[in-house]
Amino acid sequence: MSVINDTKAIVIGMWTTWKHIFRRPVTLQYPEEKRIPYPRYRARIVLTRDPDGGERCVACYLCSAACPVDCISMQSAATEEGRRYALWFRINFSRCIFCGLCAEACPTMAIQMTPDFEICNRDIMNLVYEKEDLLIDGCGKSPEYNFYHHAGIGVTQRRGAGLEEKPPVDVRSLMP
Amino acid sequence: MFDPIDIAITLGKILLVFMVIMTMAAYLVLAERKLLGYIQDRIGPNRVGPFGIWQPLADAIKLFTKEDFKPAGADKWLFYLAPAMAAIPAIMIFAVIPFGAPLTLFGRQVTMQVSDLNVGLLLFVAFSSIAVYGVALGGWASNSKYALLGSIRGLAQLISYEISMGLSLVPVVMLARSFQLSEIVGAQEGCWFIVYQPLAFIIFMISILAECKRVPFDIPEAEGEIVAGYHTEYSGMRFSLFFVGEYINIVVLGGLAATFFLGGWHGPFLPPVLWFFIKVLAVAFLFIWIRGTLPRMRYDQLMMFCWKVLTPLALLNILATAWFILLKG
Amino acid sequence: MSLQKGFMPKLIIDNIAVEVAEGVTVLEAAQSVGIHIPHFCWHPALGKAGACRVCAVKMVDGPVKGIQMSCMLPAQDGMVVSTTDQEAMAMRRQVIEWLMINHPHDCPVCDEGGECQLQDYTIAGGHGLRSYTGKKRTHINQYLGPHIEHEMNRCIQCYRCVRFYQEFAGGTDFGVMGSAGRIYYGRVEGGQLESPFSGNLVDICPTGVFTDKTARFRARYWDYDMAPSVCPHCSLGCNTVPAARYRELLKIVARRNDAVNGWFICDKGRFTNSVVNDPARPRYPLVDGRKVGWDEALDNLLLRIREFGAVHGPESLAIVGSSRLAMEAATLLYRLFAGIAAGSLCYFTLEEEADQARAAITHLNDATxxxxxxxxxxxxxxxxxxxxxxxxxxxxxxxxxxxxxxxxxxxxxxxxxxxxxxxxxxxxxxxxxxxxxxxxxxxxxxxxxxxxxxxxxxxxxxxxxVKLAYLLGGPNAFGAALLSAGHGATTLAQAVASGKVKGILAVEVDIPPELLQGISFIAALDWRATAIVKAAHIVLPTTAWVEMDGTYINNEGRAQRFKKVMHPGLPIMGLDPAGHPPRRHETAPPGGEPRPAWQVVADIIERTGTERDVQPLSGQWQWLRHLDAESPGQRIWQNMKQVK
Known part of the structure; x- marks a missing residue:
C-alpha cells in the first residue's frame, strides 16, 4: 500500500538523518587547517614555457574564444624570427570562474591551471594579471611538449627539419 | 476592582514570557543551523564565541545595521505593516498557553499563564488567522512578482491548513469539554490526549508544520523557485521580523502541541515548567529534523493532501470521537 | 536527353525535386535548393577544376550512376542524387583525410584559423585525429611582396589561386610548378606579385597558403568587428567587409555583389588601411592648434564665422564639400550654406572633376x-x-x-x-x-x-x-554632382578665381595649396591629416567611413549603404607604454572624439539657430534612409522621379 510505503520512506529518511547527527563532521576549519589540492586542481592560471625556454603561448586566441566569461584578452604579434607570441596577455581573475575551458582549448599546452586557489584581494585591479604575472619559468604539465617541433612550418627549426616532416621539395626537379 | 499587585504580576509574566520567547526564537535559529549542520556532516556556525553561541547576537547586529530598503512602487504603509502583522499575532497566542503548574507565592495563587481565557483555543485559532495577513500584505505591498507569487501560495496554504488544524482540535475540546487551555491541560493529568487521539495529533502536527511554512511545506518562500517568496523584497530588521516571527511560531505551536496533546506541563519528577520546555523543544527538534530530511512538496500535492486527506480524516476522527463519547455515556 | 534551347533538366537531390537551366552542375543545382555540398576547387566565379574530389555525391538513378564529382557533372534529366549516401559520405570523409595528410599541424599560428574552409570541412567530416603516421611533405616559401604571406606547406592543390590569378585576373608572374604531391604554386623567383588583384588570393585560398601580411598575427575571425561596407578609394563602390579589432582597421575583404564587383576587390581597396589607423589623424577638435571640447570648438567656429562676416562680409565665405563626402553630410551642406548665408557652395574643387561628374549625371539614366x-x-x-x-x-x-x-x-x-x-x-x-x-x-x-x-x-x-560607364573622382562623385546641379553650386576653383572667397569651411575635401592663397580663415572637417587640416584655424575631427553609417552613390548612380564597423578612437595597441592596455577604467575611448561629418554639420546648423533637430537625408533623399547595406544597392532612377 502506498501509505505504508510512503511512511516507510519518510521513516527511513528520518532515520538516516538521525544517524548523521552523530557522525563526525567532514568540515575542515579552512584558514587554520589547509587542504592540499590535487595537482589537477583548477585554480590560478599560468602561462608555461616549452623545454627550450621559449614562451609556449602563440596567442592563437582559442582560450579567449573558449572562455565563457570573457576574462582573457590578448594581442598576438610576431617576433623577428617569425614566431607568433602574445604582445600582451591579460586574465581578469575577478571575472574568471576557473572552469578550465581555456586550458582545455590550448593547443600548445601553454595555459595551465595550478592548485593555488588563494588569490583573493581587496583591490580588483590586483586581480587583473598581465603576461608578466602569468608567465612562469617552467613547463608545468607535459614537460616534453614543444608545439613548434610538431607544427610543420619550421620557425624554431629549419623547414622540413621538424618531427614528422620530409625535407623540402625541390620544385625544379624533374624526377617523378 | 483591579488589584495593583495582580496587574504587576501580569505585567511581570508578560515581560517574562516575551523575553523567554524572543531568546528562544533567537537560539532556535542557532540550534537549527547547528542541527542542520550536523545532519549534513558539517559543523554549523562556530566562529562567534564558543560553539557559536553569540551567533544570534551577531545576526541581530548585522540585520539591525542593514539598509532598510523599500522597492520602488511598493505600497509604503502596507510594506511597513506586514512584518509586524506576521510576528505579533504569534507572540499574542502565547498569552493563553499555560506553561507551568499554578504557584502559590506569598499566599497568592499565581497561574503560570498570562491570561487564562475561557475561549483560549478559539483565540489561538483567531490569531493564527490574523498572521495570514502578514504574508498576504507583505507579498502584495512589495510590488514584485516573486513576492506576489509567494504570498498567493502562502494564502492558499495557510487558509487550507487552518481548517484541518481546527478540525483536528475538535476532539480535544470534546474530550476536555472546554475551550480553556488550563482545563485542557488539567484534563490530561492522568493520560495525555495523544494516547486517545493519535490521529488528531498527527493531523495537528502536519497542519502546524504547514502553518509555520516550514519544510516540506515551505512553498510560499521556496528559494529554488521564487527567490524568497513573500519576503523577497525585505531587508534588515523588517526581514528579520518575518524571520523571527517564523521561529516564534515554532515555539508557540510547540507549546500548543504540548498543551493539546502532550499533557501540557504535566510530567513526573521534573518541575512542571521544565517539562513544558522539554516538550516545546522536542517539537522544535522534530521540526528541524524534518527540515533536514524531507524535500519540498509540490503545490498541487500540498493542496491535495490538505483537502483530500487531512480534512476528511479529521472529520472522520470527530465522528469517531463523538461516537465513542456517546457510547461511553 | 534533349539539347534544344530552353530545356530545363529536372532532377531529384536528396528527395527534393530541382529544375535548373541547362549546363548547371549538380553542385549548383543542390545549392539552389539550399543543400550545401562541400567543395574546395569549385568557385562560383572560377568554375570547376575537379581537383579536390571533395564534392562527391552518389548518383542513385538516372543517366549516370555511382559516385560522381558533383561540380564536374552537368545536371541531367532524371538524375536521382543523394548527398547523404553512406558511400558518398565515406568518400568525402576519406578525401578530407587525404588532403590533411600533408597539411601541417599549425592552425594555432595560422591566420586563416577560424575562417578556414579546410578547417571547417575537416571538423565537419569528423576527421579529428590523424591516423596517418608518415612524414609530411614540405616546401620552401617565397617572398610575395609586402601584402601577401606565402605558406606552401598548407597547400591542398585545389588550383583556385592559379585559376584566379592567371585566368580570371590575367596575371602572368604566378603559376603552378611540379607534379603529383609536389605541386607548387608560386613565382619563378620570389618577388612582389605584379597583378593589382593579387590580394584576392587571400580570399580565394580555401586554407592558409596565402594570408594577408598586413594583418598578420593580429586577430581571429570571431573577434573582428565587421559590417557590410563600401570601398571609398574610387568611384566604383566595390562592396567590402572591413575587419577591425581593438579600434584598429586590420583588413578588408571582398563582399559579393554581382552587379558591382562580383566576388573580388582590387589591392588598392584591400590594402589601404593605414589612412584609418594613421597616428596623425585629427582626433580632437582644435582651435588654433589647441585641443578643446566639442562645444567650445563649435562655439568658436560660429564666433569666428561671425567675426569673419563682420570684416569681409559673409558672402566671402565658401563652403566646400567633395566627392568623398558621404551623402548624409553632402545633403546637409546646402542647409548650412543657407543657415550662415555664405557666399559660395562648392561640391567640387577643380573644374575638370566637376565637368566629368556633370557629364555622368547628364548622360546616364537607368537604361544607359x-x-x-x-x-x-x-x-x-x-x-x-x-x-x-x-x-x-x-x-x-x-x-x-x-x-x-x-x-x-x-x-x-x-x-x-x-x-x-x-x-x-x-x-x-x-x-x-x-x-x-x-x-x-x-x-x-x-x-x-x-x-x-x-x-x-x-x-x-x-x-x-549603347551603355555608358564613367570613372569619376571619388566614391560619392555622382551624388555630389547631383547635389551640385540641384543647388546650382560652383567649383571652388571658379569661386576663388572670381576673387571674392576669403574664408573656407572645408568639409572632407583636399584643396590644392594654390587655391588657398589669399584665404584668411580656414575651418576644416576631416578624418584625414590633409594639408588643409594642418593649415586650418579650426579643425573638427570626423569619422572615417568604417566608423559610421553612410551612403555613397557610385559611378553608375547606384546608392549603396555602408555600416559602422568600429568605434572611433586611438588603437589600444600603443596606448600604454607597458605594452598592455591601460590599467584604468574609462567610459569613453581615448581619441574617440571624432563624429560623423553629417553630425558635425548638423550641430553647426543647429547652433546658427535657423533649424532644430537637423536630420540628414530629408526631402527627395529620404529613400536613402531605408537602404539595406546587405542589398546590392539601388539605382537612383528607380527611386527618384525627377533627378535634377
Whole structure:
C-alpha cells in the first residue's frame, strides 16, 4: 500500500538523518587547517614555457574564444624570427570562474591551471594579471611538449627539419 | 476592582514570557543551523564565541545595521505593516498557553499563564488567522512578482491548513469539554490526549508544520523557485521580523502541541515548567529534523493532501470521537 | 536527353525535386535548393577544376550512376542524387583525410584559423585525429611582396589561386610548378606579385597558403568587428567587409555583389588601411592648434564665422564639400550654406572633376548606365580617356571578363599617358576616333569614359542600346554632382578665381595649396591629416567611413549603404607604454572624439539657430534612409522621379 510505503520512506529518511547527527563532521576549519589540492586542481592560471625556454603561448586566441566569461584578452604579434607570441596577455581573475575551458582549448599546452586557489584581494585591479604575472619559468604539465617541433612550418627549426616532416621539395626537379 | 499587585504580576509574566520567547526564537535559529549542520556532516556556525553561541547576537547586529530598503512602487504603509502583522499575532497566542503548574507565592495563587481565557483555543485559532495577513500584505505591498507569487501560495496554504488544524482540535475540546487551555491541560493529568487521539495529533502536527511554512511545506518562500517568496523584497530588521516571527511560531505551536496533546506541563519528577520546555523543544527538534530530511512538496500535492486527506480524516476522527463519547455515556 | 534551347533538366537531390537551366552542375543545382555540398576547387566565379574530389555525391538513378564529382557533372534529366549516401559520405570523409595528410599541424599560428574552409570541412567530416603516421611533405616559401604571406606547406592543390590569378585576373608572374604531391604554386623567383588583384588570393585560398601580411598575427575571425561596407578609394563602390579589432582597421575583404564587383576587390581597396589607423589623424577638435571640447570648438567656429562676416562680409565665405563626402553630410551642406548665408557652395574643387561628374549625371539614366556586371556581359567595349588601373582597377577586371568571353576592346587614343595602359589584363585595338569603332554592329556595346578631356565627344556616339560607364573622382562623385546641379553650386576653383572667397569651411575635401592663397580663415572637417587640416584655424575631427553609417552613390548612380564597423578612437595597441592596455577604467575611448561629418554639420546648423533637430537625408533623399547595406544597392532612377 502506498501509505505504508510512503511512511516507510519518510521513516527511513528520518532515520538516516538521525544517524548523521552523530557522525563526525567532514568540515575542515579552512584558514587554520589547509587542504592540499590535487595537482589537477583548477585554480590560478599560468602561462608555461616549452623545454627550450621559449614562451609556449602563440596567442592563437582559442582560450579567449573558449572562455565563457570573457576574462582573457590578448594581442598576438610576431617576433623577428617569425614566431607568433602574445604582445600582451591579460586574465581578469575577478571575472574568471576557473572552469578550465581555456586550458582545455590550448593547443600548445601553454595555459595551465595550478592548485593555488588563494588569490583573493581587496583591490580588483590586483586581480587583473598581465603576461608578466602569468608567465612562469617552467613547463608545468607535459614537460616534453614543444608545439613548434610538431607544427610543420619550421620557425624554431629549419623547414622540413621538424618531427614528422620530409625535407623540402625541390620544385625544379624533374624526377617523378 | 483591579488589584495593583495582580496587574504587576501580569505585567511581570508578560515581560517574562516575551523575553523567554524572543531568546528562544533567537537560539532556535542557532540550534537549527547547528542541527542542520550536523545532519549534513558539517559543523554549523562556530566562529562567534564558543560553539557559536553569540551567533544570534551577531545576526541581530548585522540585520539591525542593514539598509532598510523599500522597492520602488511598493505600497509604503502596507510594506511597513506586514512584518509586524506576521510576528505579533504569534507572540499574542502565547498569552493563553499555560506553561507551568499554578504557584502559590506569598499566599497568592499565581497561574503560570498570562491570561487564562475561557475561549483560549478559539483565540489561538483567531490569531493564527490574523498572521495570514502578514504574508498576504507583505507579498502584495512589495510590488514584485516573486513576492506576489509567494504570498498567493502562502494564502492558499495557510487558509487550507487552518481548517484541518481546527478540525483536528475538535476532539480535544470534546474530550476536555472546554475551550480553556488550563482545563485542557488539567484534563490530561492522568493520560495525555495523544494516547486517545493519535490521529488528531498527527493531523495537528502536519497542519502546524504547514502553518509555520516550514519544510516540506515551505512553498510560499521556496528559494529554488521564487527567490524568497513573500519576503523577497525585505531587508534588515523588517526581514528579520518575518524571520523571527517564523521561529516564534515554532515555539508557540510547540507549546500548543504540548498543551493539546502532550499533557501540557504535566510530567513526573521534573518541575512542571521544565517539562513544558522539554516538550516545546522536542517539537522544535522534530521540526528541524524534518527540515533536514524531507524535500519540498509540490503545490498541487500540498493542496491535495490538505483537502483530500487531512480534512476528511479529521472529520472522520470527530465522528469517531463523538461516537465513542456517546457510547461511553 | 534533349539539347534544344530552353530545356530545363529536372532532377531529384536528396528527395527534393530541382529544375535548373541547362549546363548547371549538380553542385549548383543542390545549392539552389539550399543543400550545401562541400567543395574546395569549385568557385562560383572560377568554375570547376575537379581537383579536390571533395564534392562527391552518389548518383542513385538516372543517366549516370555511382559516385560522381558533383561540380564536374552537368545536371541531367532524371538524375536521382543523394548527398547523404553512406558511400558518398565515406568518400568525402576519406578525401578530407587525404588532403590533411600533408597539411601541417599549425592552425594555432595560422591566420586563416577560424575562417578556414579546410578547417571547417575537416571538423565537419569528423576527421579529428590523424591516423596517418608518415612524414609530411614540405616546401620552401617565397617572398610575395609586402601584402601577401606565402605558406606552401598548407597547400591542398585545389588550383583556385592559379585559376584566379592567371585566368580570371590575367596575371602572368604566378603559376603552378611540379607534379603529383609536389605541386607548387608560386613565382619563378620570389618577388612582389605584379597583378593589382593579387590580394584576392587571400580570399580565394580555401586554407592558409596565402594570408594577408598586413594583418598578420593580429586577430581571429570571431573577434573582428565587421559590417557590410563600401570601398571609398574610387568611384566604383566595390562592396567590402572591413575587419577591425581593438579600434584598429586590420583588413578588408571582398563582399559579393554581382552587379558591382562580383566576388573580388582590387589591392588598392584591400590594402589601404593605414589612412584609418594613421597616428596623425585629427582626433580632437582644435582651435588654433589647441585641443578643446566639442562645444567650445563649435562655439568658436560660429564666433569666428561671425567675426569673419563682420570684416569681409559673409558672402566671402565658401563652403566646400567633395566627392568623398558621404551623402548624409553632402545633403546637409546646402542647409548650412543657407543657415550662415555664405557666399559660395562648392561640391567640387577643380573644374575638370566637376565637368566629368556633370557629364555622368547628364548622360546616364537607368537604361544607359552600365554597371560592372553589364560590362562583363558586353560584346564591345570602347575605352575613352581611361586610366583604368588608376581610377577603377575593378573595371579593368570586368573588361577582362568580357574580353575572355570574346568581346572586342577598343582604346581611343588620347592624351592619357601611354604607360597607364601597361598591365591592362586584356588585349585591345587602338583607334584614333570614337567614330572609328563599329558600335552599331555590336549587340551590347559599352563605352567607358575616364577622366581625360576627350569624353565630351562621347555624346555623338550615343545611340539606343549603347551603355555608358564613367570613372569619376571619388566614391560619392555622382551624388555630389547631383547635389551640385540641384543647388546650382560652383567649383571652388571658379569661386576663388572670381576673387571674392576669403574664408573656407572645408568639409572632407583636399584643396590644392594654390587655391588657398589669399584665404584668411580656414575651418576644416576631416578624418584625414590633409594639408588643409594642418593649415586650418579650426579643425573638427570626423569619422572615417568604417566608423559610421553612410551612403555613397557610385559611378553608375547606384546608392549603396555602408555600416559602422568600429568605434572611433586611438588603437589600444600603443596606448600604454607597458605594452598592455591601460590599467584604468574609462567610459569613453581615448581619441574617440571624432563624429560623423553629417553630425558635425548638423550641430553647426543647429547652433546658427535657423533649424532644430537637423536630420540628414530629408526631402527627395529620404529613400536613402531605408537602404539595406546587405542589398546590392539601388539605382537612383528607380527611386527618384525627377533627378535634377
Amino acid at each position: 548606365s552600365a554597371s560592372m556586371g553589364d560590362v562583363q556581359e558586353a560584346d564591345l567595349i570602347a575605352l575613352v580617356d581611361c586610366d583604368l588601373l588608376q581610377d577603377g582597377p575593378m573595371m579593368a577586371l570586368a573588361v577582362r571578363q568580357a574580353w575572355r568571353k570574346g568581346a572586342k576592346i577598343f582604346l581611343v587614343e588620347n592624351d592619357v599617358a601611354p604607360e597607364a595602359q601597361k598591365g591592362l589584363p586584356f588585349e585591345w585595338q587602338s583607334v584614333s576616333l570614337l567614330s572609328d569603332i563599329p558600335i552599331r554592329e555590336a549587340r551590347k556595346p559599352v563605352i567607358i569614359c575616364g577622366r581625360g578631356k576627350g569624353m565630351q565627344d562621347v555624346a555623338p556616339a550615343l545611340t539606343s542600346g
